[in-house]
Amino acid sequence: MDINADVIVAGAGPAGAIAAYELAVQGIRVLLLEKSVFPRYKVCGAGLTHKILREIPFDLSGIIETTIYDIRFSTHFKEVFHRTSATPMIYCTMREKFDAFLLEKAVSAGVKVLFGEPVTDVFQTNRFVEVQTRNGVFRSALLIGADGATSRISRKAGLHGNIMQGMAWEAEIKTDHASLKNFSQTVFLDWGTFPGGYGWVFPKNDHFSMGVGGPATLSKYMIPYYQRFLKYLETGNGIPDQGPTLRVLETISLKAWPIPVRMQKSVFHQGRILVTGDAGGLTDPLTGEGIYYAVRSGKLAAMACADYLQGRSGSLGKYSESVNQELMTELLEANRIKNLFNTVPRKIHHLVRDHNRVWMAFGKILRGERWYADVKNGFGRWKFLWNVSCLISKWISNHRERNYQKHEATEEG
Numbered sequence: 030m031d032i033n034a035d036v037i038v039a040g041a042g043p044a045g046a047i048a049a050y051e052l053a054v055q056g057i058r059v060l061l062l063e064k065s066v067f068p069r070y071k072v073c074g075a076g077l078t079h080k081i082l083r084e085i086p087f088d089l090s091g092i093i094e095t096t097i098y099d100i101r102f103s104t105h106f107k108e109v110f111h112r113t114s115a116t117p118m119i120y121c122t123m124r125e126k127f128d129a130f131l132l133e134k135a136v137s138a139g140v141k142v143l144f145g146e147p148v149t150d151v152f153q154t155n156r157f158v159e160v161q162t163r164n165g166v167f168r169s170a171l172l173i174g175a176d177g178a179t180s181r182i183s184r185k186a187g188l189h190g191n192i193m194q195g196m197a198w199e200a201e202i203k204t205d206h207a208s209l210k211n212f213s214q215t216v217f218l219d220w221g222t223f224p225g226g227y228g229w230v231f232p233k234n235d236h237f238s239m240g241v242g243g244p245a246t247l248s249k250y251m252i253p254y255y256q257r258f259l260k261y262l263e264t265g266n267g268i269p270d271q272g273p274t275l276r277v278l279e280t281i282s283l284k285a286w287p288i289p290v291r292m293q294k295s296v297f298h299q300g301r302i303l304v305t306g307d308a309g310g311l312t313d314p315l316t317g318e319g320i321y322y323a324v325r326s327g328k329l330a331a332m333a334c335a336d337y338l339q340g341r342s343g344s345l346g347k348y349s350e351s352v353n354q355e356l357m358t359e360l361l362e363a364n365r366i367k368n369l370f371n372t373v374p375r376k377i378h379h380l381v382r383d384h385n386r387v388w389m390a391f392g393k394i395l396r397g398e399r400w401y402a403d404v405k406n407g408f409g410r411w412k413f414l415w416n417v418s419c420l421i422s423k424w425i426s427n428h429r430e431r432n433y434q435k436h437e438a439t440e441e442g
């Protein structure tokens with residue numbers, strides 16, 4: 030049987046599309062196998078942090094619907110305040126547009142795409158990888174698994190360990206003209222209410238995307254939290270001049286999808302197979318942000334494949350090294366900050382409200398001007414204090430999540 034491509038990429042989300050594009054522009058033959066048919070709806074807030082713009086080599090202005098300068102914070106739907114930034118913090122799009130746009134760039138660079146081709150099985154020999162789909166069998170020198178949170182390739186290659194499952198619900202909310210006009214540059218963020226999670230609203234061209242997320246172990250409590258959040262948004266909780274009032278005309282879809290979070294530095298390749306983005310569990314445990322990490326890991330995977338195919342490297346080991354060094358270092362720090370937040374959520378809510386420096390640091394991290402790791406480095410020779418606080422807060426945070434389950438179970442009983 031002939032080889033169909035130098036590299037097969039499975040999955041045409043941001044990780045797969047960028048990896049495919051980066052390879053094709055170097056003259057490498059790429060076949061992209063995608064389960065669905067594009068454009069397709071994707072459960073996602075589709076908030077792009079400013080740092081993504083640096084990674085994507087195209088002008089995204091045509092697909093960005095709104096730009097966020099303002100965040101309205103609440104905790105337990107109270108203590109509402111808002112903070113603004115002179116520079117954009119988040120760009121909102123819709124995933125069917127964003128993903129189709131990236132894929133179009135990959136196709137223009139020479140990538141061959143087959144839609145409706147879910148990968149069902151994978152085998153590798155010392156010469157090639159064989160990829161089975163519902164409709165056929167394809168061979169290539171290398172395979173990039175970019176098949177998302179439920180990745181079959183990650184499991185087949187034994188690369189799915191050390192992943193903690195998060196979960197998020199998301200809905201598209203039809204609203205009226207006045208609500209859209211009032212909040213076109215505003216994100217609503219309720220945090221510290223749901224342990225290890227939060228609720229958010231992103232404005233889009235003609236509606237709002239709204240969601241809640243947290244650890245999958247608490248998934249059954251998410252819909253009640255979602256409903257309370259929605260009520261708060263509609264009524265402002267009766268707080269004069271503070272609470273938002275969004276008009277909710279219709280909920281178009283309310284769906285859940287996993288958010289896989291890698292908990293340790295790991296191996297992200299096996300033989301001729303690499304996993305990227307959600308398939309690798311590369312999401313931010315604090316915010317649930319995954320698009321940046323999908324794009325970045327897609328680019329690192331493309332770099333490792335090109336080096337291997339063009340004879341600059343004898344294995345794909347460099348890929349795991351760079352993912353661990355660059356992305357996992359950051360994501361593990363995010364997890365420590367998440368634990369700290371879970372331990373003293375109101376304190377952090379107040380710090381963001383009352384201290385410009387804290388708010389500025391928050392903005393700089395969103396924009397990619399600072400990294401989570403800089404928080405620890407900021408402690409200088411007192412770093413050990415930070416490390417001890419993180420250890421204690423890990424214990425408290427786990428305890429809070431377990432207690433929430435018990436508390437809610439008692440309430441239900």
Ligand SMILES: Cc1cc2nc3c(=O)[nH]c(=O)nc-3n(C[C@H](O)[C@H](O)[C@H](O)COP(=O)(O)OP(=O)(O)OC[C@H]3O[C@@H](n4cnc5c(N)ncnc54)[C@H](O)[C@@H]3O)c2cc1C
Pocket residue numbers: 039040041042043044045062063064065071072073074075076077078146147148149175176177178180181196197198199240285286287288305306307308312317318319320321323
């Ligand atoms: C409710 C919710 C809200 C979120 N909001 C945000 C946000 O605002 N900002 C942010 O940065 N991140 C957000 N995320 C995370 C973000 O959606 C993911 O991290 C991101 O989509 C990962 O990109 P990816 O390319 O790795 O995978 P995906 O985008 O999931 O793409 C995977 C692709 O693979 C295809 N596929 C699946 N299985 C197969 C198969 N067997 N064979 C072939 N193809 C296959 C799928 O059809 C899909 O097209 C959110 C997640 C959730 C659940």
